Amino acid sequence: MATGHNFQDLVETGDVLVAFINSSQPDNLRRAKDERRAVFDKHAEAKKIVTQILTEVTQIEENWGQSLLDTEQEKNHWKMELEELEEQLRKGTAKKQMTDSELQFLQRELDSLKNGEHELQTLQNEVDEDTTEIIPSAVYKARLYSHLTKIKWEYDTQPNVLKGVHYGEDLATPINIDSSTRSRCDVSDQLWGFVSTK
Template sequence: MAAFRDIEEVSQGLLSLLGANRAEAQQRRLLGRHEQVVERLLETQDGAEKQLREILTMEKEVAQSLLNSKEQVHQGVMALQQLEAALQEAGEEDTRLKASLLQLTRELEELKEIEVDLERQEKEVDEDTTVTIPSAVYVAQLYHQVSKIEWDYECEPGMIKGRGMFECHSVPRLC
């Protein structure tokens, strides 16, 4: 704005010189001043153009940065959606596994009850067989004492095998 005021001032000075007697000296002086003003105007114009180019360059960089940011946001949204879907699937799988665990826990409790019942029955059977086994052992010991036969108690059920000095005997088990 100051440059335009200076141009206006120079123009008015030139007009006043033309009307005055000392026109030639004033005209040279005003022309010198006019040249300075024009040079200043050109320098200002060059500076403005340089600043405009810098602003355009910065605008391009900002626009590119904005596009890159939008792309990153888009990718982030897609990744978030995938994570949410995976989280939902994991939640559903967790629910299925919890239901399965609950069912298996119930079955385990039932098996524990069955095991306790079987142990109780086994104790009852052991108590019942404990009463009869001593009599069978007594009979086997008596046979051994009398016949000197070594009895093999690890044979098939219902049989007791024995070995004497010369031959092998099979005797039906008494119990």
């Protein structure tokens, strides 16, 4: 009973559809098809435009990314150039400071030599002006060596014993050397060790 009722409903629905199709004008059907085709074409055109826009956006993003990468590489290149220049400047500054220090040292050495030359000239003048007393050559040399080395010798010692005092800048150092037990070279080296190189 229920199945027959459902079939009857289906038949009635089919009749209604057939009647609707029969009652529809061919122009209306054609217009509906055309409108459907126009909607489909608009949809396809919109899809094509959106795809093109997305492609262009992707290309723009890639171009910007490449430009950003190039800019970063250029920035790193200039950073390395700047670091190299700074290193060269540091080396140049250090070299200049070293040269300045060496120049100052040489100037001090020159001044010291000039002062020593002046002192020697003064001593020579004193010797030359001394007309009342004849100074033997050995005494003159002893005074000259004493002035240069800052060593005052004792002369009343045994022949093989060297006695005296070295008067340094800060302290006086006694000297007592037995030259019979050491070579002349060792004695000379020890004595020259007292002389300042300044």
